Amino acid sequence: MTAKNTQTTTLHINGYTHVLSIEPWISLLDILREHLQLTGTKKGCDHGQCGACTVLVNGKRILSCLALGVMKDGAQITTIEGISNGTELHPVQKAFIEHDAFQCGYCTPGQICSAIGMLNENKAETREEVQELMSGNLCRCGANKGIIDAVMAVKEGGYNE
Template sequence: MPSPVSVPDTSGNVFKPEKINFLVNGQQHSMDLLPWVSLLDALREYIGLTGTKKGCDHGQCGACTVLCDGDRILSCLTLAVMKDGSEITTIEGIAEQGQLHPLQKAFIDHDAFQCGYCTPGQICSAIGMMKEGKARTRTEVKELMSGNLCRCGANTHIIDAIMDVQNQNGHE
Protein backbone atom coordinates (compact mmCIF):
# COMPACT_ATOMS: atom_id res chain seq x y z
CA MET A 1 0.00 0.00 0.00
CA PRO A 2 1.42 3.43 -0.86
CA SER A 3 2.44 5.85 1.85
CA PRO A 4 -0.41 8.13 2.87
CA VAL A 5 -0.23 11.83 2.19
CA SER A 6 -0.98 14.63 4.64
CA VAL A 7 -4.68 14.92 5.38
CA PRO A 8 -6.39 18.14 6.52
CA ASP A 9 -9.41 17.93 8.82
CA THR A 10 -12.42 20.25 8.74
CA SER A 11 -10.84 22.72 11.17
CA GLY A 12 -7.72 23.14 9.07
CA ASN A 13 -5.41 20.91 11.11
CA VAL A 14 -3.11 18.84 8.95
CA PHE A 15 -2.32 15.26 9.92
CA LYS A 16 0.90 13.88 8.55
CA PRO A 17 1.94 10.24 8.43
CA GLU A 18 4.27 9.10 11.19
CA LYS A 19 7.15 6.66 10.76
CA ILE A 20 6.24 3.49 12.68
CA ASN A 21 8.55 0.54 13.28
CA PHE A 22 7.48 -2.94 14.40
CA LEU A 23 9.15 -6.28 14.76
CA VAL A 24 6.43 -8.55 13.39
CA ASN A 25 6.97 -12.30 13.61
CA GLY A 26 10.70 -11.69 13.85
CA GLN A 27 10.87 -9.40 10.81
CA GLN A 28 11.41 -5.64 11.00
CA HIS A 29 8.77 -3.45 9.33
CA SER A 30 8.90 0.31 8.90
CA MET A 31 6.02 2.29 7.44
CA ASP A 32 4.44 5.72 7.28
CA LEU A 33 0.98 5.66 8.87
CA LEU A 34 -1.64 8.25 9.66
CA PRO A 35 -2.34 8.48 13.40
CA TRP A 36 -5.75 6.78 13.24
CA VAL A 37 -4.63 3.56 11.53
CA SER A 38 -5.32 0.59 13.78
CA LEU A 39 -2.71 -2.08 14.41
CA LEU A 40 -5.09 -4.54 12.76
CA ASP A 41 -5.19 -2.49 9.55
CA ALA A 42 -1.41 -1.97 9.64
CA LEU A 43 -0.91 -5.75 9.86
CA ARG A 44 -3.48 -6.65 7.20
CA GLU A 45 -3.37 -3.75 4.75
CA TYR A 46 0.20 -2.48 4.98
CA ILE A 47 2.20 -5.61 5.87
CA GLY A 48 -0.10 -8.15 4.18
CA LEU A 49 -0.57 -10.52 7.13
CA THR A 50 -4.20 -11.50 6.74
CA GLY A 51 -4.27 -14.29 9.32
CA THR A 52 -5.40 -11.80 11.95
CA LYS A 53 -9.10 -11.33 11.30
CA LYS A 54 -11.34 -8.29 11.32
CA GLY A 55 -14.53 -9.45 12.98
CA CYS A 56 -16.58 -6.80 14.73
CA ASP A 57 -13.97 -3.99 14.58
CA HIS A 58 -15.24 -2.93 18.03
CA GLY A 59 -13.19 -5.17 20.37
CA GLN A 60 -16.12 -7.44 21.16
CA CYS A 61 -15.30 -10.68 19.33
CA GLY A 62 -11.55 -11.23 19.80
CA ALA A 63 -10.91 -12.30 16.19
CA CYS A 64 -8.19 -9.63 15.94
CA THR A 65 -6.20 -10.79 18.98
CA VAL A 66 -2.42 -10.70 18.54
CA LEU A 67 0.49 -10.80 20.95
CA CYS A 68 2.25 -7.50 21.58
CA ASP A 69 5.46 -7.78 23.58
CA GLY A 70 4.09 -11.14 24.73
CA ASP A 71 0.70 -9.86 25.93
CA ARG A 72 -2.59 -10.50 24.17
CA ILE A 73 -4.25 -7.38 22.78
CA LEU A 74 -7.16 -6.52 20.53
CA SER A 75 -5.48 -5.09 17.45
CA CYS A 76 -8.68 -3.44 16.17
CA LEU A 77 -8.78 -1.19 19.26
CA THR A 78 -5.06 -0.41 19.25
CA LEU A 79 -3.66 2.45 17.22
CA ALA A 80 -0.53 1.42 15.36
CA VAL A 81 1.31 4.55 16.56
CA MET A 82 0.82 3.34 20.16
CA LYS A 83 2.88 0.23 19.44
CA ASP A 84 5.83 1.84 17.66
CA GLY A 85 8.91 -0.20 18.54
CA SER A 86 6.90 -3.18 19.80
CA GLU A 87 7.32 -6.85 19.03
CA ILE A 88 4.12 -8.19 17.48
CA THR A 89 3.31 -11.86 16.98
CA THR A 90 0.43 -12.83 14.72
CA ILE A 91 -0.87 -16.31 13.93
CA GLU A 92 1.64 -16.44 11.05
CA GLY A 93 4.47 -16.23 13.59
CA ILE A 94 3.26 -18.86 16.08
CA ALA A 95 4.81 -21.92 14.44
CA GLU A 96 8.57 -22.21 14.84
CA GLN A 97 10.95 -23.70 12.29
CA GLY A 98 8.13 -25.41 10.44
CA GLN A 99 6.73 -27.01 13.59
CA LEU A 100 3.22 -26.17 14.71
CA HIS A 101 2.85 -24.60 18.14
CA PRO A 102 1.38 -27.08 20.68
CA LEU A 103 -1.89 -25.10 20.67
CA GLN A 104 -2.14 -25.34 16.89
CA LYS A 105 -1.67 -29.11 17.17
CA ALA A 106 -4.24 -29.31 19.97
CA PHE A 107 -6.79 -27.34 17.94
CA ILE A 108 -6.43 -29.93 15.18
CA ASP A 109 -6.52 -32.89 17.58
CA HIS A 110 -9.62 -31.58 19.37
CA ASP A 111 -11.42 -30.37 16.23
CA ALA A 112 -11.50 -26.93 17.87
CA PHE A 113 -12.70 -25.06 14.81
CA GLN A 114 -15.41 -25.27 12.22
CA CYS A 115 -15.24 -22.27 9.93
CA GLY A 116 -11.83 -21.28 11.35
CA TYR A 117 -12.47 -17.53 11.28
CA CYS A 118 -11.93 -17.05 15.02
CA THR A 119 -9.09 -19.58 15.26
CA PRO A 120 -6.12 -17.18 14.86
CA GLY A 121 -7.46 -14.90 17.60
CA GLN A 122 -8.37 -17.86 19.81
CA ILE A 123 -4.85 -19.31 19.55
CA CYS A 124 -3.07 -15.98 20.12
CA SER A 125 -5.36 -15.23 23.06
CA ALA A 126 -4.81 -18.67 24.60
CA ILE A 127 -1.03 -18.33 24.31
CA GLY A 128 -1.19 -14.95 26.03
CA MET A 129 -3.58 -16.27 28.68
CA MET A 130 -1.31 -19.20 29.50
CA LYS A 131 1.64 -16.82 29.79
CA GLU A 132 -0.38 -14.74 32.28
CA GLY A 133 -0.58 -17.82 34.51
CA LYS A 134 -3.98 -16.91 35.92
CA ALA A 135 -6.05 -19.76 34.51
CA ARG A 136 -5.51 -23.19 36.00
CA THR A 137 -8.98 -24.74 35.97
CA ARG A 138 -11.41 -25.26 33.12
CA THR A 139 -13.73 -22.65 34.65
CA GLU A 140 -10.92 -20.09 34.83
CA VAL A 141 -9.90 -20.80 31.22
CA LYS A 142 -13.51 -20.39 30.06
CA GLU A 143 -13.76 -17.07 31.89
CA LEU A 144 -10.43 -15.68 30.63
CA MET A 145 -11.18 -16.78 27.06
CA SER A 146 -14.72 -15.37 27.10
CA GLY A 147 -13.63 -12.33 25.08
CA ASN A 148 -12.95 -14.58 22.10
CA LEU A 149 -16.18 -15.64 20.47
CA CYS A 150 -16.77 -18.69 18.30
CA ARG A 151 -20.05 -18.33 16.47
CA CYS A 152 -19.87 -21.91 15.15
CA GLY A 153 -20.16 -23.40 18.61
CA ALA A 154 -16.71 -25.00 18.91
CA ASN A 155 -16.17 -23.42 22.35
CA THR A 156 -16.11 -26.74 24.20
CA HIS A 157 -13.48 -28.10 21.84
CA ILE A 158 -11.45 -24.89 22.09
CA ILE A 159 -11.39 -25.15 25.88
CA ASP A 160 -10.50 -28.87 25.57
CA ALA A 161 -7.53 -27.98 23.35
CA ILE A 162 -6.30 -25.30 25.76
CA MET A 163 -6.70 -27.58 28.77
CA ASP A 164 -4.80 -30.33 26.96
CA VAL A 165 -1.82 -28.03 26.33
CA GLN A 166 -1.93 -26.65 29.87
CA ASN A 167 -1.98 -30.18 31.29
CA GLN A 168 0.98 -31.15 29.09
CA ASN A 169 2.88 -28.19 30.49
CA GLY A 170 2.23 -29.21 34.10
CA HIS A 171 -0.71 -26.92 34.82
CA GLU A 172 -3.77 -28.35 36.50
Protein backbone atom coordinates in the same frame (compact mmCIF):
# COMPACT_ATOMS: atom_id res chain seq x y z
CA MET B 1 4.59 13.96 11.73
CA THR B 2 5.25 14.58 8.06
CA ALA B 3 3.45 17.01 5.79
CA LYS B 4 1.24 14.13 4.66
CA ASN B 5 0.11 13.64 8.23
CA THR B 6 1.82 10.31 8.60
CA GLN B 7 4.11 9.16 11.34
CA THR B 8 7.16 6.95 11.03
CA THR B 9 6.57 3.85 13.11
CA THR B 10 8.75 0.78 13.57
CA LEU B 11 7.01 -2.52 14.20
CA HIS B 12 8.82 -5.82 14.77
CA ILE B 13 6.42 -8.43 13.48
CA ASN B 14 7.11 -12.16 13.50
CA GLY B 15 10.84 -11.52 13.56
CA TYR B 16 10.85 -8.94 10.75
CA THR B 17 11.29 -5.20 11.23
CA HIS B 18 8.93 -2.91 9.34
CA VAL B 19 9.50 0.85 9.20
CA LEU B 20 6.19 2.33 8.12
CA SER B 21 4.75 5.74 7.38
CA ILE B 22 1.27 5.53 8.78
CA GLU B 23 -1.60 7.80 9.66
CA PRO B 24 -1.91 8.09 13.43
CA TRP B 25 -5.55 7.00 13.42
CA ILE B 26 -4.97 3.62 11.72
CA SER B 27 -5.50 0.57 13.92
CA LEU B 28 -2.84 -2.08 14.31
CA LEU B 29 -5.34 -4.52 12.78
CA ASP B 30 -5.62 -2.47 9.59
CA ILE B 31 -1.85 -2.07 9.40
CA LEU B 32 -1.41 -5.83 9.62
CA ARG B 33 -4.11 -6.62 7.09
CA GLU B 34 -4.07 -3.70 4.69
CA HIS B 35 -0.45 -2.48 4.77
CA LEU B 36 1.41 -5.73 5.37
CA GLN B 37 -1.01 -8.31 3.93
CA LEU B 38 -0.85 -10.33 7.15
CA THR B 39 -4.46 -11.38 6.71
CA GLY B 40 -4.33 -14.27 9.16
CA THR B 41 -5.46 -11.81 11.80
CA LYS B 42 -9.20 -11.44 11.28
CA LYS B 43 -11.54 -8.49 11.51
CA GLY B 44 -14.82 -9.43 13.10
CA CYS B 45 -16.58 -6.57 14.86
CA ASP B 46 -13.77 -3.95 14.68
CA HIS B 47 -15.08 -2.73 18.06
CA GLY B 48 -13.38 -4.87 20.70
CA GLN B 49 -16.29 -7.29 21.06
CA CYS B 50 -15.29 -10.55 19.38
CA GLY B 51 -11.57 -11.29 19.83
CA ALA B 52 -11.02 -12.27 16.17
CA CYS B 53 -8.23 -9.68 15.89
CA THR B 54 -6.20 -10.87 18.90
CA VAL B 55 -2.41 -10.74 18.48
CA LEU B 56 0.50 -10.85 20.91
CA VAL B 57 2.36 -7.62 21.67
CA ASN B 58 5.47 -8.08 23.78
CA GLY B 59 4.03 -11.47 24.74
CA LYS B 60 0.67 -10.13 25.92
CA ARG B 61 -2.59 -10.62 24.06
CA ILE B 62 -4.31 -7.52 22.81
CA LEU B 63 -7.21 -6.66 20.54
CA SER B 64 -5.50 -5.17 17.51
CA CYS B 65 -8.68 -3.40 16.37
CA LEU B 66 -8.54 -1.25 19.50
CA ALA B 67 -4.83 -0.42 19.28
CA LEU B 68 -3.45 2.42 17.20
CA GLY B 69 -0.45 1.30 15.19
CA VAL B 70 1.62 4.34 16.13
CA MET B 71 1.17 3.48 19.81
CA LYS B 72 3.03 0.21 19.22
CA ASP B 73 6.18 1.87 17.87
CA GLY B 74 9.11 -0.40 18.74
CA ALA B 75 6.94 -3.30 19.93
CA GLN B 76 7.49 -6.99 19.27
CA ILE B 77 4.32 -8.29 17.65
CA THR B 78 3.40 -11.89 16.92
CA THR B 79 0.50 -12.74 14.65
CA ILE B 80 -0.82 -16.16 13.74
CA GLU B 81 1.65 -16.23 10.83
CA GLY B 82 4.52 -16.15 13.34
CA ILE B 83 3.22 -18.58 15.94
CA SER B 84 4.78 -21.78 14.58
CA ASN B 85 8.46 -22.53 14.81
CA GLY B 86 9.14 -22.84 11.10
CA THR B 87 7.36 -25.98 9.97
CA GLU B 88 6.86 -27.14 13.58
CA LEU B 89 3.41 -26.11 14.78
CA HIS B 90 3.04 -24.44 18.15
CA PRO B 91 1.63 -26.80 20.85
CA VAL B 92 -1.60 -24.77 20.89
CA GLN B 93 -1.96 -25.14 17.11
CA LYS B 94 -1.41 -28.90 17.40
CA ALA B 95 -3.96 -29.13 20.20
CA PHE B 96 -6.56 -27.23 18.16
CA ILE B 97 -6.19 -29.82 15.40
CA GLU B 98 -6.26 -32.76 17.81
CA HIS B 99 -9.37 -31.49 19.61
CA ASP B 100 -11.41 -30.32 16.60
CA ALA B 101 -11.31 -26.79 17.99
CA PHE B 102 -12.62 -25.05 14.86
CA GLN B 103 -15.20 -25.30 12.13
CA CYS B 104 -15.13 -22.33 9.71
CA GLY B 105 -11.82 -21.19 11.22
CA TYR B 106 -12.60 -17.48 11.22
CA CYS B 107 -12.13 -17.04 14.95
CA THR B 108 -9.23 -19.51 15.14
CA PRO B 109 -6.20 -17.19 14.71
CA GLY B 110 -7.55 -14.96 17.47
CA GLN B 111 -8.40 -17.95 19.66
CA ILE B 112 -4.88 -19.37 19.29
CA CYS B 113 -3.13 -16.05 20.00
CA SER B 114 -5.45 -15.45 22.93
CA ALA B 115 -4.84 -18.94 24.31
CA ILE B 116 -1.08 -18.46 24.16
CA GLY B 117 -1.36 -15.07 25.85
CA MET B 118 -3.66 -16.52 28.48
CA LEU B 119 -1.28 -19.41 29.20
CA ASN B 120 1.59 -16.89 29.48
CA GLU B 121 -0.45 -14.95 32.05
CA ASN B 122 -0.56 -18.13 34.17
CA LYS B 123 -3.70 -17.01 36.00
CA ALA B 124 -6.15 -19.80 35.19
CA GLU B 125 -6.10 -22.95 37.27
CA THR B 126 -9.39 -24.65 36.49
CA ARG B 127 -11.36 -25.31 33.30
CA GLU B 128 -13.90 -22.73 34.46
CA GLU B 129 -11.16 -20.13 34.86
CA VAL B 130 -9.78 -20.94 31.43
CA GLN B 131 -13.30 -20.55 30.03
CA GLU B 132 -13.70 -17.22 31.78
CA LEU B 133 -10.34 -15.89 30.59
CA MET B 134 -11.06 -17.01 27.02
CA SER B 135 -14.58 -15.57 27.04
CA GLY B 136 -13.53 -12.48 25.09
CA ASN B 137 -12.96 -14.69 22.05
CA LEU B 138 -16.29 -15.58 20.50
CA CYS B 139 -16.92 -18.53 18.21
CA ARG B 140 -20.11 -18.33 16.23
CA CYS B 141 -19.68 -21.92 15.03
CA GLY B 142 -20.00 -23.23 18.57
CA ALA B 143 -16.58 -24.88 18.66
CA ASN B 144 -16.11 -23.63 22.22
CA LYS B 145 -15.92 -27.07 23.83
CA GLY B 146 -13.10 -28.14 21.50
CA ILE B 147 -11.33 -24.83 22.04
CA ILE B 148 -11.35 -25.20 25.82
CA ASP B 149 -10.44 -28.90 25.53
CA ALA B 150 -7.43 -27.90 23.42
CA VAL B 151 -6.29 -25.18 25.80
CA MET B 152 -6.71 -27.48 28.79
CA ALA B 153 -4.69 -30.21 27.06
CA VAL B 154 -1.80 -27.79 26.49
CA LYS B 155 -2.07 -26.44 30.03
CA GLU B 156 -2.14 -29.89 31.59
CA GLY B 157 0.78 -30.91 29.39
CA GLY B 158 2.88 -28.41 31.35
CA TYR B 159 3.13 -25.76 28.65
CA ASN B 160 5.68 -23.15 29.58
CA GLU B 161 6.61 -20.57 27.00
